[in-house]
Amino acid sequence: MKPTSLVSEHDKFLEDLSALPDVNACIDAICAYFKIEFATYHLAFHEGKAIDTPYVKTNYPSDWVRQYLVMNYIEIDPVAQSGFARALPCLWADLDWSDPKSGTFVEDAIKHGVGGAGYLIPVTDRRRRRAIVNFASPIDPEKWATKIEDIAVVLGECAEILHRKAILDLYGKEDERPALSPREIQCLSWVAQGKDAGAIAIILGISEHTVRDYCKSAKHKLGCATLFQAIHKATMLRIIDSDALD
Amino acid sequence: MKPTSLVSEHDKFLEDLSALPDVNACIDAICAYFKIEFATYHLAFHEGKAIDTPYVKTNYPSDWVRQYLVMNYIEIDPVAQSGFARALPCLWADLDWSDPKSGTFVEDAIKHGVGGAGYLIPVTDRRRRRAIVNFASPIDPEKWATKIEDIAVVLGECAEILHRKAILDLYGKEDERPALSPREIQCLSWVAQGKDAGAIAIILGISEHTVRDYCKSAKHKLGCATLFQAIHKATMLRIIDSDALD
DNA sequence: AACTGCCCCCCTCAAATTTGGGGGGTTGGA
DNA sequence: TCCAACCCCCCAAATTTGAGGGGGGCAGTT
Incomplete structure (x- = not known):
């Protein structure tokens, strides 16, 4: 495996991606380019506000987004829970789904037509901001795994770009968050x-x-x-x- | 106006409401009883978590909930913004809608079929938790105002009940949050x-x-x-x- | 190759501040 | 009546603060 060659294969795409105006456009572009169904960018927190508001950009269907929010699924979703805790990307299949709560969550996801295979990429920047980027498709996990293996590095780049766009969107050009050692x-x-x-x-x-x-x-x-x-x-x-x- | 008599008129309902199992059930019951289209309970924060998650219970349609989340409308929605800042309930019509951003927000709301009249009730408990309860209907603001005038006090009680249910849901029987003077x-x-x-x-x-x-x-x-x-x-x-x- | 900036690590000293322990008291609500 | 909020005070010991002084190392720039 040669990660660098894999990246350069998609260099043009990444360049185009960086030029897009906002996070939503990037999500759509990535999904179209790699033929992936769903992509989500989720920043863990939105500092300094009195009201908790997650910064979420996604192309998941409305019903599922609403259900996820109203049921507070973030509390039991293994993808989110371990995504904000771990450092390295991984396939959803490799996460721990043994908790019975995960079971009801998965059932509900399938009921909403969003079950399937996924790939989780945690993002941590130098200023200790945490985000997760998820890619998902309703296809066979085996096929998904081989598909991802080929493009994992590029997807990592995409995640970085999404994060930069999000920070730009939230805080504008200059990001005043102090970087402590x-x-x-x-x-x-x-x-x-x-x-x-x-x-x-x-x-x-x-x-x-x-x-x-x-x-x-x-x-x-x-x-x-x-x-x-x-x-x-x-x-x-x-x-x-x-x-x-x- | 005799608030007490107004409350006692609905005493039975409030008792039944308190007996319901969760916030969602309460929301549905209130809407059915008062013939109100939409009701939302929104707790400002969800303490001690690394990930910001608003605690929201609503019967708004999915499309609108998703749009509100993904567009981060909480930042420009005058109802939420002043709701978490003010202490007294008021009609949506009495809020400040002059900001041009509010305009695009309202347009989008109407596009999603949720425009209309509303009533905002801020909730603050002794432990400095803040929540807002909103009731809304796609009817004429004039009619809405007279309707609300009659039941404002009872709706206030409903808001209190919703908040207690939410806190119970989140923290269980004993609420360990220290109460500072x-x-x-x-x-x-x-x-x-x-x-x-x-x-x-x-x-x-x-x-x-x-x-x-x-x-x-x-x-x-x-x-x-x-x-x-x-x-x-x-x-x-x-x-x-x-x-x-x- | 030199320079600059940051990270990492250690130290001194006097002045200011905090800490933990006590002691009072009034008032208004359950 | 009791309790909690509210208000005030003292003191010795411990701690923090601000202002300096060192050192070495690594990364990027000029």
Whole structure:
């Protein structure tokens, strides 16, 4: 397998894709090009708002989108649940569907005509934003697997492009979200868990001074007057959370 | 007008409503009883999750629900925007529809067959959770206004019941969300804005000691080891935010 | 090859602030 | 009556803050 050659085979397409105006257009283009039924882009959060609104772009049929929302299926959908937790793409078939709740979810999906095979691509950018991109078709999982194998790398590129388009759509040209270093995020996260500098130093195996220094620089990067404000802001921006601890 | 007599007129209905198993059943029952086309319950946030998921229960048609989600209409829908900001119920007609964005939103709503008159009821509970309940019908706004006038109080009760059902659905019997006092929330919010105790004392017109005491008790109520952790937790639970400042 | 920026890591010191523990009190609602 | 919210105070110990000072390494640019 030569990923690079596979990509270059579709270079022209990716270029065209990047030129499209919005996420919806990209979704349609990808589906048409690869002859895939459904594609969805789903950004985990939409920071700083008082009202939770997922940023979702999809070409799934209305009935299913409505049902998914109203039934709060995101809570039990293994694709979404593990998609936002894992780092590497995978076939839906390779996920864990053993939970009985997944069963009712799948039944309902089939009832809505959207059962079948799928491919999940998690996206994480340098600013700790998380999204998932899903491709799905109502075809035989075996055939789907071989089809995907050939284009997995290109689909990965497509996912990146979708994400960039979404961020552009949401925040415009300049993306002001501060990029903290991994250590800064770790220290801030531990502080938010109620640990003091001494404890964090032991946990991370570094000096207490260094822990303080990371908190300081994180505070400055976030443009905050106090560390309290930095914790608040970083929490709202979802830069720190319990799984950033280690 | 005698609100109490109006309520008692529908006492039996409200009792039956409380006995229903879930939010969806309540929505259907309310619509049937009052001959209203559409009803929606929308909880602003769904705390502590890494993925933003609105808690929405509605009997709106699928096409419209999908469109609303995919177009991110929540951002421009005056009903949702002012609903989560205001405290008192009002007719949709009395909202501010002057923004040109509202125009395209309304057009699209009409295209989806859901234009018409509506009544918005904001819900805020003691634990600072916010929700909106909306009732809508494709009838003449004048007629709608007189119809609502008669049942406004009962609809308010219905909204309360819907909210209780939703909270029960989400968190089960015991609702562990800590209830901070208004002063505690204020102090915590100001701390999260980067103010120190001295500045907050001046802002709120109380002693510096008192500010500290509020932070202390808030920290204890939230079950946190440090104030940093309290700020983090309160931010995640959406107990503190910029409009809790005054 | 030099430079710049960032990440990573460590340290000092004095001043300011927070913490945890106590002690008061009033008021209004269940 | 009790409880919670609201308000005020003290103190010693611990901690954080702000301002400096170091160091090495890696990646991209000029």
